[in-house]
Amino acid sequence: xxxxxxxxxxxxxxxxxxxxxxxxxxxxxxxxxxxxxxxxxxxxxxxxxxxxxxxxxxxxxxxxxxxxxxxxxxxxxxxxxxxxxxxxxxxxxxxxxxxxxxxxxxxxxxxxxxxxxxxxxxxxxxxxxxxxxxxxxxxxxxxxxxxxxxxxxxxxxxxxxxxxxxxxxxxxxxxxxxxxxxxxxxxxxxxxxxxxxxxxxxxxxxxxxxxxxxxxxxxxxxxxxxxxxxxxxxxxxxxxxxxxxxxxxxxxxxxxxxxxxxxxxxxxxxxxxxxx
Ligand SMILES: C[S@@+](CC[C@H](N)C(=O)[O-])C[C@H]1O[C@@H](n2cnc3c(N)ncnc32)[C@H](O)[C@@H]1O
Numbered sequence: 311x312x313x314x315x316x317x318x319x320x321x322x323x324x325x326x327x328x329x330x331x332x333x334x335x336x337x338x339x340x341x342x343x344x345x346x347x348x349x350x351x352x353x354x355x356x357x358x359x360x361x362x363x364x365x366x367x368x369x370x371x372x373x374x375x376x377x378x379x380x381x382x383x384x385x386x387x388x389x390x391x392x393x394x395x396x397x398x399x400x401x402x403x404x405x406x407x408x409x410x411x412x413x414x415x416x417x418x419x420x421x422x423x424x425x426x427x428x429x430x431x432x433x434x435x436x437x438x439x440x441x442x443x444x445x446x447x448x449x450x451x452x453x454x455x456x457x458x459x460x461x462x463x464x465x466x467x468x469x470x471x472x473x474x475x476x477x478x479x480x481x482x483x484x485x486x487x488x489x490x491x492x493x494x495x496x497x498x499x500x501x502x503x504x505x506x507x508x509x510x511x512x513x514x515x516x517x518x519x520x521x522x523x524x525x526x527x528x529x530x531x532x533x534x535x536x537x538x539x540x541x542x543x544x545x546x547x548x549x550x551x552x553x554x555x556x557x558x559x560x561x562x563x564x565x566x567x568x569x570x571x572x573x574x575x576x577x578x579x580x581x582x583x584x585x586x
Contacts, residue, residue, distance in 0.1 A: 317505040319406040319433045322455045325503040326407035330386060337544040340388035340417070343451045343479065344537035344578060346530065356540040363479060363534070364389040365396075367448050370477045370526070370582040373397040377445040380404070382434050382466060383452020387414025387427065393448075395423035402444075404432035434462040439469045446470060448477045457505045463520030470585050476522060478581040481507045482529065485575050498570045501563050510579055522583035531577035538571020 326342075329335070335342045338360045345359025346366060354362075367389070371379065375398040381390045384403025387410075394401045405411060411429050418424035432438050434449075434456060447466050453459050466476055486509065487495040498504065508516070514524055542564035549560035570576055 317455055317457055317503050319435070322503045323406035323408070326385075326405065327409040330407060330409035330413055335386065335388075337540065337547075340386050342385040343389070344534040345540065346533050347536055348533065352536065356537065356544075359537070361392060364392050364450070366530075366580060367450060367477045367479050368393045368397060370580070371446050371448060371475055373399050373446075375399065378402070378443065380437075380439070380444045380447040380466065380469060382447055382449040382462070383455070384410070384414060384429055385450075386410050387417050387429055389448075389450055390414070390427050390429070391417060391421045391423050394426040395421065398426075400426045401428075402439075403427065403429045404434065404437070405429070406431065406433060434465060437465045437469055441468055442471045443469050444471070444474065446475045446477075448479075450479045451481070453478060453480055454504050454507055459508075459516045460519045463516055463522060467521045467585055472585055474585050475525075476517075476581075476583045476585070478513070478579070478583070480513070480579055480581070482513060482531070482577040482579045483507050483509050483575055484529065484531070484577040485509070487573070487575055491573060491575070494566065494569045494573065497566045501566050510577070513579055513581060517581070517583050521586070523586050524581070524583050526580070526582040528580045529577045530580055534578045535571060535576075538567050538576075542568045542571075 339357030341360035343363055345356050346362040347354055347359055377399045379399055379401045381401050381403035384390050384405050387403055390401040390403045408431055411431050414429040418427050447470050456462050517524055545560050545564035549557040
């Protein structure tokens with residue numbers, strides 16, 4: 311894993327507090343993750359494409375009504391509400407951003423599925439739940455913020471029942487970025503408070519270290535690639551309303567997003583694991 315080293319729950323939380331304040335996920339329907347396009351449907355809007363990614367995660371969770379799920383890194387609650395609504399399950403979301411908890415709770419009040427979700431401030435490295443409290447868990451683009459993923463994967467393993475699933479959707483490096491390309495990657499890590507981006511082999515190894523059995527790991531990088539351009543355009547749009555310093559920062563974030571997203575080594579994995 312290319313390590314940025316010193317992200318903390320607080321430093322990541324600050325970034326997402328600012329992100330929520332800026333309304334940066336509005337164009338993505340409130341999802342803070344990539345969209346998914348099949349080869350024949352590039353015209354699908356980004357908000358719909360991001361919901362599709364959530365649906366791909368839900369499909370892999372083997373859901374039945376009333377199952378209890380943990381959403382590790384829940385953002386502003388949009389994926390949790392979608393899954394709770396579509397599958398009649400209960401979802402507890404955690405995030406390290408108080409702003410996100412507040413916004414997710416407000417969205418729950420407005421949603422038909424609101425009674426089946428709850429959101430709280432908590433760190434994936436130290437989950438405030440009893441052993442075996444959940445039937446399954448999902449983590450959409452959250453593990454990459456953790457300076458050491460294995461303890462968090464062990465924590466999730468502790469709170470999920472035997473036989474329960476963990477579905478991860480996350481960035482990956484198909485091969486390690488090197489040379490000038492590594493500057494793009496390092497810039498991306500710093501800008502977005504990312505601790506590191508695993509290769510597929512590292513994803514597998516960390517899961518195994520934490521006691522998870524890998525059922526599936528698929529690289530859908532080409533189906534999500536358009537997301538980076540959409541996100542960059544949204545950031546540039548937001549920059550117009552900011553003061554000069556903040557606008558420069560937002561435009562730099564957009565440039566990095568595009569450079570990373572256009573790189574052939576930038577992949578994206580969908581992983582299904584099971585607790586034995
Ligand atoms: C890219 S956002 C994804 C949000 C959400 N999964 C989605 O798809 O809309 C990353 C999320 O991970 C959360 N996160 C990062 N580090 C965390 C940690 N140590 N414990 C819990 N959540 C964390 C952030 O607060 C944020 O909600």
